[in-house]
Amino acid sequence: xxxxxxxxxxxxxxxxxxxxxxxxxxxxxxxxxxxxxxxxxxxxxxxxxxxxxxxxxxxxxxxxxxxxxxxxxxxxxxxxxxxxxxxxxxxxxxxxxxxxxxxxxxxxxxxxxxxxxxxxxxxxxxxxxxxxxxxxxxxxxxxxxxxxxxxxxxx
Numbered sequence: 667x668x669x670x671x672x673x674x675x676x677x678x679x680x681x682x683x684x685x686x687x688x689x690x691x692x693x694x695x696x697x698x699x700x701x702x703x704x705x706x707x708x709x710x711x712x713x714x715x716x717x718x719x720x721x722x723x724x725x726x727x728x729x730x731x732x733x734x735x736x737x738x739x740x741x742x743x744x745x746x747x748x749x750x751x752x753x754x755x756x757x758x759x760x761x762x763x764x765x766x767x768x769x770x771x772x773x774x775x776x777x778x779x780x781x782x783x784x785x786x787x788x789x790x791x792x793x794x795x796x797x798x799x800x801x802x803x804x805x806x807x808x809x810x811x812x813x814x815x816x817x818x819x820x821x
Contacts, residue, residue, distance in 0.1 A: 687756075687787045697792050701799075704729050706792045708785070712736065712743065713775035725776060727793050730800055732766070734774055744768060748800035754793045762786045766793075 689697070700706035705728045712723035712734060722737040732752075733745040744766075746752065751769035762781040766774045778785040 687791060689787070689791065693784065693788050693791075696788055697795060700727070700792050701729075701795055706789070706796075708789050709779055710789075711777040711779065713777070720777065723776070725789065727789075727796050729796055732793060732796070734766075734776075744772065744774060748797040750801060752797060754790050754797075756786070756790060764790050 697706075705726060708725045708727070710723050710725050711720040713720050721739075723743065724733075724735045724737065726733045726735070731745060731747045734743045735741070736743050746768055749769045753767045755765050755767070757763055757765055760783075762778040762783050762785070764776050764786055766776065768774070776789075778789065
């Protein structure tokens with residue numbers, strides 16, 4: 667049984683219910699700037715250990731890969747080229763967390779600083795755009811559809 671008194675078979679609950687992440691014009695412009703610049707850099711908290719301890723980290727999203735770097739340990743925690751096996755999701759509830767599941771099954775729980783939901787959504791949409799572009803590029807396509815318009819996949 668979970669915190670919402672559900673029991674029995676596994677139930678899939680969407681973080682934003684079945685709705686898509688809304689994106690205002692300022693957020694859309696920021697994502698487009700990250701995309702045209704070829705990268706987005708986000709200061710995040712990385713959950714470590716079983717006691718929900720967090721440490722400062724930097725998530726760098728590039729057109730071909732992403733990287734999580736621990737500031738405290740001064741080391742790269744994960745770097746990986748985008749594949750179809752990578753997912754970034756938003757857990758259920760009013761938190762500023764997102765979860766990256768790598769292609770080898772490792773799970774990284776990230777939170778935006780100061781519980782900034784808008785920044786979390788920007789991060790998630792930016793990573794999804796870069797991943798989509800990288801996968802389309804491997805298929806030989808040069809453009810991808812995002813925000814109901816076609817953006818160049820070159821660069």
